[in-house]
Amino acid sequence: MNIVIRTDASRQLGSGHVMRCLTLAEQLEKQGATVIFICSRLRGHLIETIKARGFRCESITPTYHWLEDARATKAILRNETIEWIIIDHYSIDAKWEREVRPFTKKIMVIDDLANREHDCDLLLDYQIDSSHHYEYESLIPQDAIKLLGTKFLLLRPEFYQARKQSKVRKGALHLLVSMGGTDPTGETLKVLQALDQVNQSIDVDVVIGHNHPQQKQIEAWCDQHKNATCHIAIHYMAHLMQAADFAIGAGGTSTYERAFLGLPAIVIETASNQTGVIQGAESLGIIHSLGPSETVTISTITQAIESFIQDPKSLQHMSENAFSLFPEKNHLEDITKWILGGD
Known part of the structure; x- marks a missing residue:
């Protein structure tokens, strides 16, 4: 056929x-x-x-x-x-x-x-x-x-393997930053600048695609922070999501991947066609939306990260809600x- x-x-x-x-x-x-x-x-x-x-x-x-x-x-x-x-x-x-x-x-x-x-x-x-x-x-x-x-x-088989090892998150010590394959509005670097303002040290995995326009700056930031790792055009996203406590990302198809693995997320809308997915996910209590990228500041992101760190109970509820949505x-x-x- x-x-x-x-x-x-x-x-x-x-x-x-x-x-x-x-x-x-x-x-x-x-x-x-x-x-x-x-x-x-x-x-x-x-x-x-x-x-x-x-x-x-x-x-x-x-x-x-x-x-x-x-x-x-x-x-x-x-x-x-x-x-x-x-x-x-x-x-x-x-x-x-x-x-x-x-x-x-x-x-x-x-x-x-x-x-x-x-x-x-x-x-x-x-x-x-x-x-x-x-x-x-x-x-x-x-x-x-x-x-x-x-x-x-529609998920790759490795997500179902990672699901078996995923647990409800109960603390925010390990962050995954992934703004999708293209990051059209340059949110990754904005998130990293926000992390510089966070009082508590956390482990950070940063994922970007090939030919990211700010790749050099992102790699330099990761090199300067011993608790940070930069991953480029990877094929093991399920593993990184399973290992993280929370994520910062866009509102596209990765919203489903994160939720399937019970990963709470701070979400930034980087395209208008993400609105419905983001609104639905927030209404179900599995993400915290910061709104469209043009309205999101470094300070806004910093406050959201600190809120996740300081309120592990909310993080736990978000993770439990996400797990419950998907068979x-x-x-x-x-x-x-x-x-x-x-x-």
Whole structure:
């Protein structure tokens, strides 16, 4: 079975869409499918990362018009026999999907916004806050299959291994700083400057992606602090999350990863499409949101860190709440069965 995944990464979009699609693609490949990615060559794309994971990846020229994007995609699909197109992209909606439908048997959409129509046969939304799920009734075909809720979380296998070793946090002595794969608003360095104002010494793991614009400053800060370590473009994030007592991060897909491992977090919104995830996570008591990046100051971050250190009970409740949201069972195989025709 041939399956195409249309998704993108960039400095603005981040890497979350591509990374969760890679998780799904690897499981589909294990079950015998051939997976082809189609990605735009946006600044900060992950085309080489996808290829390094063993997948064919076709690139298209970036465009801001849906029809041009659809036509470029169709030019690739014409030479293939495709059973499914899987779409994980906030800029794609039913217009694009109807344009490419003649070139595939079925369409799957991964979404967590519920803010536009989709012409799909299968919808996956594992958003923490389920209050918007009813909105899909008017946004997708009535006969489309809906996989909704946190049990359908797309996580790499190492997160399920780390979950077995994760415990409820009861103190804030070890901090993980990770603002996503791109850190588009430069929050990492701001957090490190805030840590210089914190009275208590704590261990710090700092994670950044390749070609971070402030990499030299971040590495220099870590070199100057014996209790700090800088990690670049790593493949062991689950281990770092499991080892940490609390985290500071963005509100993208890493929100789910942290919560799955019971890791409390201070969250900074670095893109507008993170608002729903952040609001839902805060309402469930698993994060403390500082708001949009442009309103967050070094002083604000310092105060939040000190609050976590001084109030271990709140940290414990946050960790317990996070653990309670997600089942330990990996339902990734169930998702692939829906795609590949199993029961």
